[in-house]
Amino acid sequence: MRFRPRYAPSRRLLSVAALLAALVVPVTAPPPAAASGLGDDLTARLDQAIAQVQREAKIPGLVVGLWMPGKGEYVRSTGVADTSTRQPMTDDLYVRIGSETKTFTVTALLQLVQEGRAGLDDPVARYVPGVPDGGHITLRQLAEMRSGLFPYTSDAGFDHDLLSDPDRRFTPQELLAYGYRHPNVFPPGERFQYSNSNLILLGLVIEKLTGRPLDEVIQQRVLNPAGLRHTVFPTDAAIPDPHAQGYTDQTLDGQITNSTHWDPTWAWAAGAMISNLQDLRRWAKTVATGELLDAHTQSERLTFLPTGVPGTGYGLGIFDSGGWIGHNGSLPGYETVTVYLPSEQATLVILLNTDITYQGQEPSSLVARAVTGVVTPDHLYGVSVRGR
Template identity: 65%
Template structure:
């Protein structure tokens, strides 16, 4: 098999090399009528960004989509005082040419981390855990677990080897992508390797960290993680179309997802691949309007105490210009949030406090373009147009 590095930034994903073949461009289209049924008038907020800026964004998104070979794109941009912009362009299914729709559900990959860490921080506010507790107090068998704290895990500074970088894991997953994994099983792949550095010394993005935090939340919260998230995060945040699947279930409507993360390197349809291997690090599903709301909840800390939110936003260097990482959250040239990537899908959900602006991007491929994630290319291009003083960077590892 082809060996892969699995070092994509902020991704609950595996890596491969070839690019998805470009698809025929179709014009950008406004939100379809079905979206209004689900969201009501809020899905068509009054006051667009104006025809000139909207046309410029249409051209920018379509240029990136074609150049990066992205089948379908949904973009939502909300800027109080300036207006809003919601567009779907391209196709949700490359076989039938079904158009991409703005009211679609998508797999959100590593954006799941913002939910898992929010749950942890709620337990901090409850006085049931402390960020500087060792993970060994909650989960047994973690290499160096008596020195690795919950804070180290949430900051991506534990030194634990990422299980998604283990060649046997890559082979086992890609040989049978519909199979179910449990958290202990995926962690065992990482435990075969020595830790990469002492706790707190460096930044290294590792899904192992978030799987362990999910287990800690389960133990302290006294419920399976999906149930705890529904009760303590989804409901208080009024997220009606966000879920933590137990298997490969995927609500309709959703686009087909395309990936080149296969043993052969050929592009495959990953829509029904089982995301259980990503669990607390990347298994969740959401939609445009829920992500729009969640961006502000995360960045402003409306579910947390001010003291805990201040700790969450205290970012540390990642080694890459313009981007720091806090507690399950990043800050990239002023934008706060997270992105997500797993086979077939990528998302970006970020909030710019200085303008109270929200940007959400959803696409149905994770195949790299020029060594970069296509969602990052879109976010960078869009923000260069609308917030030139705050251009999204979002890169924390070198292109492979």
Template identity: 60%
Template sequence: MRPTRIRMRRACVAAAAAGLLVTPALAGSAYGATVRVPSASAAPSPSGDTEFPQLTPAVAARLDAAIRQVMDLTKVPGVTVGLWAPGKGSYVKSFGVADKATGAPMTPDLGVRIGSETKTFTVTALLQLVDQGKLALDDPIGNYITGVPNGDRITLRELAGMRSGLYNYSEDPGFDAKITSVFTPQQLLDISFKHPVNFEPGAKFEYSNTNLILLGLLVEKITGRPLHEVIAQDVVGPAGLSERTVLARGTDFPEPHANGYTNDLPGGKIVDATHLDPSWAWAAGAMASDLQDLRSWAKTLATGTLLTPATQAERLKTQPIGIIPGDGYGLGIFNVQGWLGHNGSLPGYETLTVYLPEEQATMVVLLTTDDLYKGQEPSTLFGEAVTGIVTPGHLYPGHKPVETK
């Protein structure tokens, strides 16, 4: 069922680990004059950003070629890539189109839906309540919300760390036919809870959007405020982000934004999914943002600016997910070869936002499609192409690239 993939059913690391990877060294040579070269719009370093002059022309040219090669392979309509690495420089560039109907170019100022990156905001709101003494990570969810299977034994830590065993509602066999419907959080839980649990709490890792719906409801119950207000007032505002980073309600999100395209809706044809209501994703994936806000958020998330050091340390205690040796998932965050962050995917959009503490580097990738390329998430291919050139010692997602033909 293709639509279940877009509902963030797989772990970001699992998605990154599987499938074909692109060889940056081949970019510009393997395809030669036959490569389709999308239009590109370069953005200068942000005003006053003297810390990050642009990369050298030679390195930027290599990145241009690698990104164009991935774009040619994946047929992504539009992509924006941002990279900021102290001592190396910055790279901010958009390729392709933001609107296939008008041909309007993709530009770095356009917002997108960020899918599962929403989880990083929801879990941050939860952890702030832990810091305030209103919750404890090892509290059972059943202490706060009734009717949860194994709720007397599933802890908040296990929900945030994807180890609850609860069935992922977006895997339900009938869910794909309802993707254009409007859901309440309780309706999503009802879909999950009609299925038996998959395993005992804490037994293993399994990505489940159900976990985040429960945490969103918990945040609302403890704060007495709607989740969109909590995220705006307690997370987005204190993090210094703009009003363009928002938990979307209804079909619209802040302008200007790029249009998103998918072939994962019922019918299997490529359609414009820009104004699809994301209520089915809610606390697990309904947010929107833009390049500069995500650039800032990457470091805030990885360094724990909004949390106490002790709580941030708990967040970063990753457990293996059985895909890439040494990598793992913490509390709403992954660690892939030293890159800390999350990715997101939902109809029409994919994003990747990560921070590398060892080099204080940030990478953000924004795409206007979630369509797979040979079973592989396109955001992973772009991330691998960029890191293979700029941070080869920390290759995202950690595989040796496979040559493409």
């Protein structure tokens, strides 16, 4: 689930022909996995499945981490992190994690709820003024994507403003204003609609309750206790080193460009964060098992409601797809998947340095489906919905 706006060309725009040529992954035998204890046959099958998706979808670089206690692990980096220098993709690189940010934002909110500082069924109007029908929309409905608020990312004016300058900085209030131009889509609670507007509001609720900037709250309440030393909530367009370059076709004219340093403030509480493989490995289990929450609050979080996608339900800032619990993410140039399968105590993390779809499907979903099809065919990852 992700948002795919169009964007203005970067100042480092390459020609379509040049970048397409650079993005083509050579059809060669895959190198051995960086680490694998799953046995030669299973490792070879994973190598083959991943290589096929990478070739077909023209993914420049990717990292796959799979950990299955009692069975083994598989950590694989392949392709390039930079199509110009041909720097190889490695498993220590930072990437932008897009909508996985939602799991961090909602975790902070749920901590405040369990402390009695807010209630999930409180109306959002109690904390943020000016929300259309805010007296009836609850914090729970915002977190489970059932508020009915018009998604700001679907507003034509928002598109226009992004098209004019991908380096533009946005405030949360500016983002919400785009959505408020439109009537609500449906009454609160009626159905599921994935919308970044909901998370922008929850970010403002957290700031209201704590009196502190959201990035500081998430650092203190979530990142530090979880031991995530390589996860960042940025307040500007910087990305730590070492990092993969990101490639997108979300440009004014559809050309492919390097989007590594585009400003992520348009996504804020819904999608601005940065992380790496090992931190996301730790986070997958932490968020799925509720290590930072009490049992009651975690049970509220994991109450999954239908999304309209077969086999996939959405809880409070988290999904269940084929039994895999977690979230995926996409920002121009990057895609990720971070999920945990309780029945196997298994963790799967996927990092890509492109968000360019293949036959209308997200490349990260194609990789996740290929991996789970090999190792957990009875628990097939099935998220393929675009967040817009």
